[in-house]
Amino acid sequence: MGTRRVEREYLDEDLRRLATETGFQPTGWSTQEILDFRKLVQCTRAALVDTDLRNMRMLRIRPDESGDPSRAQATLKSxxxxxxxxxxSDSRGAVAFELVTPGTDTHR
Structure with missing residues (x-):
């Protein structure tokens, strides 16, 4: 019997490329930011449920200010x-990643 992992979705093309292309470096991103983001993705791959991620203090995940329990934010060291x-859903869990642009409201 296989264990289901939390699946990943990327709402931002740069984040998808960062997660899947080893040599990709978006404009304005430092090497440390890239390492921090890849650590977040790696921990997501290892998670069985979303609370596995939420409980990892090193990821700096906090609840979203909207109060929506399905939303959270991870702050990179930068x-x-x-x-x-x-x-x-009954059959799977997933997390969607989206880059927050300063000064914009990303809540839909």
Missing amino acids: GRVIDLTFKT
Whole structure:
């Protein structure tokens, strides 16, 4: 019997490329930010449920200010913020990653 892992979705093309292309470096991203984001993705791959991620203090995940329990934000050490949307169904769990642009409202 296989264990289901939390699946990943990328709402931002740069984040998808960062997660899947080893040599990709988006404009304005430092090497440390890339390492921090890849650590977040790696921990997501290892997670069985969303609470596995939420409980990892090193990821700096905090609840979203909207109060929506399916949303959270991960802050990289540099201060760059990644919006996380947790999706669950009976058969699977997923997290969607979206880059928060300073000064914009990403809540839909």
